[in-house]
Amino acid sequence: MSEENVFAGRTALVTGGGSGIGKAITAALLDKGTNVVVLEISPENAEAAAAELAGGDRLTFVAGSVCVRADVEEAFRVAAERYGTVHHLVNNAGTASLSLIQDTSEEEWDLIVDTLLKGTFLCTQAFARQAVEAGAGGTIVNISSLNAVAATDGLGHYCAAKAGVMQFTQVSAGELGRHGIRVNAIGPGTVNTPLGAGFTVGRIGQEFLDRTLVSPPRHQEASDIADVAMFLMSPAAQRVTGHFIPVDGGQHVRGLHSYWDVAEAQGLVSRPG
Numbered sequence: 001m002s003e004e005n006v007f008a009g010r011t012a013l014v015t016g017g018g019s020g021i022g023k024a025i026t027a028a029l030l031d032k033g034t035n036v037v038v039l040e041i042s043p044e045n046a047e048a049a050a051a052e053l054a055g056g057d058r059l060t061f062v063a064g065s066v067c068v069r070a071d072v073e074e075a076f077r078v079a080a081e082r083y084g085t086v087h088h089l090v091n092n093a094g095t096a097s098l099s100l101i102q103d104t105s106e107e108e109w110d111l112i113v114d115t116l117l118k119g120t121f122l123c124t125q126a127f128a129r130q131a132v133e134a135g136a137g138g139t140i141v142n143i144s145s146l147n148a149v150a151a152t153d154g155l156g157h158y159c160a161a162k163a164g165v166m167q168f169t170q171v172s173a174g175e176l177g178r179h180g181i182r183v184n185a186i187g188p189g190t191v192n193t194p195l196g197a198g199f200t201v202g203r204i205g206q207e208f209l210d211r212t213l214v215s216p217p218r219h220q221e222a223s224d225i226a227d228v229a230m231f232l233m234s235p236a237a238q239r240v241t242g243h244f245i246p247v248d249g250g251q252h253v254r255g256l257h258s259y260w261d262v263a264e265a266q267g268l269v270s271r272p273g
């Protein structure tokens with residue numbers, strides 16, 4: 001069976017698909033004939049993405065947060081009602097902030113860790129329950145980060161949560177493999193999206209290129225991440241599960257220099273004392 005036929009008529013749920021990487025993955029799935037439900041917290045992003053993607057009956061946005069069980073369950077309920085069983089889950093929704101440990105509030109920690117880690121758990125649980133009951137198998141792609149393995153100052157909450165997503169990916173793969181569900185994580189380096197723009201554009205973007213990227217010298221685009229996500233969801237990756245796959249243009253080779261140091265060098269932040 002061709003890859004085209006395998007994706008056509010299937011159903012995917014993408015979190016945070018109103019912008020950046022999630023929007024690029026949604027576009028790639030729509031292009032292959034897949035039905036896509038997007039769980040998105042931002043009405044503005046949802047509205048703009050719906051107009052841009054023009055998915056017609058095959059694209060449905062559900063307003064809500066990955067951190068809220070009722071919202072996650074509503075997204076899967078809507079998916080079941082409109083399209084039936086969900087075959088592919090993409091845990092992508094995310095947010096970040098730059099804050100040294102001594103300055104990070106409990107609220108900031110909770111927002112980042114809940115969005116990235118608890119959200120991945122809630123969506124994985126809801127997906128697994130319906131997929132196992134349907135006996136349909138499927139795939140999960142977790143969008144982690146190179147920060148799962150590269151510690152950077154100012155991103156304690158983010159690094160901890162992304163490392164958690166990486167390890168949760170392995171446990172999920174182990175538990176769900178017997179049900180024909182493969183689970184993998186992607187670790188993007190700096191990606192040119194609204195979230196990553198602080199480190200991909202202007203002088204800071206250039207400094208990051210100079211310091212960290214190997215070849216070719218450019219930041220990742222959202223479509224670079226979507227290409228690998230589509231591979232992991234496809235039958236070509238049928239023996240690939242439980243892995244963390246960096247998509248970083250080689251940033252790991254030189255080491256991910258501190259976002260904080262780069263921002264400080266540009267006079268944007270300064271360390272206390």
Ligand SMILES: NC(=O)c1ccc[n+]([C@@H]2O[C@H](COP(=O)([O-])OP(=O)(O)OC[C@H]3O[C@@H](n4cnc5c(N)ncnc54)[C@H](O)[C@@H]3O)[C@@H](O)[C@H]2O)c1
Pocket residue numbers: 015016017018019020021022039040041042045064065066067092093094095096115119143144145146187188189190191192193194195196197
């Ligand atoms: N951009 C980068 O450099 C980069 C690098 C590594 C990993 N990532 C990860 O990729 C993922 C996507 O990031 P992006 O760069 O496309 O960001 P983005 O800001 O362009 O898009 C993120 C989307 O998620 C939505 N969202 C945020 N919180 C949500 C919630 N609680 N529930 C539902 N939707 C929510 C936002 O409204 C937005 O539409 C994130 O998990 C991010 O951590 C990004």
